[in-house]
Amino acid sequence: MSWSKAEQARRAGAELKDGDIVNLGIGLPTEVANYIPEGISVMFHSENGLLGMGPFPTEAELDPQIINAGKQTVTYVDGASMFDSSLSFAMIRGGHVDVAILGGLEVAQNGDLANWMIPGKMVTGMGGAMDLANGAKKTLVLQTHVSKHGESKLMQKLSLPPTALKCVNRVITELGVFDCKGDHFLCIELAPGVTREEATQHTHGDLRFASSVN
Amino acid sequence: MKVYPDAKKALEGLESGMSVMSGGFGLCGNPEACIKALAESDIKDLTVISNNCGNAGKGLASLLQNRQVRKVICSFIGGNPDLAQQYLAGEIEVELNPQGTLAERIRAGGAGLGGFFTPTGVGTPVAEGKESREIDGRTYIFEKPLKADFAMVRAAVGDKFGNLRFYRTSRNFNPIMAMAARVTVAEVDKLVEVGELDPDDIHLPGLFVNRIFQAEHENPIEHRTVREA
Numbered sequence: 001m002s003w004s005k006a007e008q009a010r011r012a013g014a015e016l017k018d019g020d021i022v023n024l025g026i027g028l029p030t031e032v033a034n035y036i037p038e039g040i041s042v043m044f045h046s047e048n049g050l051l052g053m054g055p056f057p058t059e060a061e062l063d064p065q066i067i068n069a070g071k072q073t074v075t076y077v078d079g080a081s082m083f084d085s086s087l088s089f090a091m092i093r094g095g096h097v098d099v100a101i102l103g104g105l106e107v108a109q110n111g112d113l114a115n116w117m118i119p120g121k122m123v124t125g126m127g128g129a130m131d132l133a134n135g136a137k138k139t140l141v142l143q144t145h146v147s148k149h150g151e152s153k154l155m156q157k158l159s160l161p162p163t164a165l166k167c168v169n170r171v172i173t174e175l176g177v178f179d180c181k182g183d184h185f186l187c188i189e190l191a192p193g194v195t196r197e198e199a200t201q202h203t204h205g206d207l208r209f210a211s212s213v214n
Numbered sequence: 215m216k217v218y219p220d221a222k223k224a225l226e227g228l229e230s231g232m233s234v235m236s237g238g239f240g241l242c243g244n245p246e247a248c249i250k251a252l253a254e255s256d257i258k259d260l261t262v263i264s265n266n267c268g269n270a271g272k273g274l275a276s277l278l279q280n281r282q283v284r285k286v287i288c289s290f291i292g293g294n295p296d297l298a299q300q301y302l303a304g305e306i307e308v309e310l311n312p313q314g315t316l317a318e319r320i321r322a323g324g325a326g327l328g329g330f331f332t333p334t335g336v337g338t339p340v341a342e343g344k345e346s347r348e349i350d351g352r353t354y355i356f357e358k359p360l361k362a363d364f365a366m367v368r369a370a371v372g373d374k375f376g377n378l379r380f381y382r383t384s385r386n387f388n389p390i391m392a393m394a395a396r397v398t399v400a401e402v403d404k405l406v407e408v409g410e411l412d413p414d415d416i417h418l419p420g421l422f423v424n425r426i427f428q429a430e431h432e433n434p435i436e437h438r439t440v441r442e443a
Contacts, residue, residue: 046383047313047314048239048240048242048383048386049239049383049385049386050382050383055441056439056440056441057439057440057441058440058441058442058443059440059443060443062435062438062440063382064242064433064434064435065242065243065381065382065383065384065433066382066383067239067240067242067383067436067437069239070437071239071240071241071242071269071293071436071437072436072437072439073435073437073438073439073440074439082382082383082385083385084317084385084386084387084388084389084390085239085265085313085314085316085317085386085387085390086317086318086320086321086390088314088317089313089314089317089318092314093314093332093333093334112337123291123298123301123302124290124291124292125288125289125290125291125292125310126289126290126310126312126313126340127289127290127292127312127313128289128312128313128314129312130312130314130315130334130335130338130340131312131313131314131315131334134333134334134336135314135333135334161338161339162337162338163338164334164336164337164338165336165337165338
């Protein structure tokens with residue numbers, strides 16, 4: 001047993017606090033918008049120049065000139081503002097964004113993140129990821145724990161070119177929730193049915209468990 | 215006079231080998247008429263500065279398909295198969311910048327600054343060959359300003375002095391690029407007389423704009439995502 005993608009996104013949503021300014025990366029992190037806990041209100045920042053991003057539009061609301069950083073058509077909520085790219089990244093680098101939820105290829109136990117290239121294989125560019133990982137007050141990563149080839153993506157040291165150093169606070173994978181503690185990962189929660197042995201076996205870095213974890 | 219009849223006339227003086235900034239994020243807020251005029255020209259060996267350099271075969275990707283581009287300075291290649299293909303084949307030079315660094319380099323270019331120190335990119339391949347400095351206990355790298363021969367920008371409304379007003383997320387890189395070029399060409403959905411825009415509603419003062427014309431815009435959608443009503 002482990003968490004589905006939707007359950008991972010829901011678990012990430014539970015990290016958010018009322019009033020947070022939140023930036024969601026492309027892919028699975030975008031789904032977190034569907035799992036904001038009841039009674040909590042957050043403002044979504046999209047780095048292409050929108051603070052106060054709303055849900056996807058209905059056909060009647062569709063406007064090609066309102067998009068998110070994934071180039072999807074979106075809407076905006078009351079209180080939203082729009083601005084240029086330089087101001088948008090001043091918000092990010094300047095520490096005015098509370099939480100960035102990013103996708104990851106690898107996370108190291110000291111908080112180093114790799115998510116923008118695999119030499120010789122994948123080239124997408126870093127987009128806003130380097131600024132977000134460095135600038136947000138808190139960086140959460142949503143990613144798979146193990147690659148398709150069975151290799152751990154929670155590393156002692158990164159094997160891929162970094163996006164930013166010592167920036168990740170917490171990783172949420174299909175197996176559980178893991179904090180980057182410098183010289184080890186600290187598991188603070190396991191997905192239902194996942195054992196300590198299983199998590200340890202699939203973690204390349206040094207893994208410890210909070211006493212509250214079964 | 216700043217008012218021009220069309221993109222072709224407004225881009226006069228843009229020659230092969232020059233550098234061009236082009237506003238837009240993906241296909242949103244692109245100077246579509248200027249890009250079309252460039253694609254129909256013989257101009258080549260361009261250095262294009264743009265966040266994405268087109269996407270999904272559209273926008274600036276048409277210049278890539280025509281082999282008019284020598285170098286691209288951008289932040290993101292994903293979703294742009296033309297750029298990825300030419301880059302991986304070594305047929306085009308690509309300089310990847312973190313998006314915030316790209317934006318700030320352009321802003322610095324327009325604001326007369328010699329560059330800036332940023333924490334973004336420290337410890338990554340982006341930092342290679344760049345000066346690094348510790349400031350108040352944090353490490354930063356030095357990034358130089360970016361300027362261009364021409365900037366092609368797009369706005370919703372402009373007046374004949376060049377004052378611009380943008381619409382929604384079509385703003386993105388447009389106002390900062392307008393500041394950073396020797397010649398800035400603005401294409402607007404609607405061109406109005408001087409005095410029609412309230413001074414408080416002007417997003418970019420007209421002194422940054424050298425040439426302006428009115429154009430129809432297609433506004434293509436890259437990912438049409440909708441929900442049930």
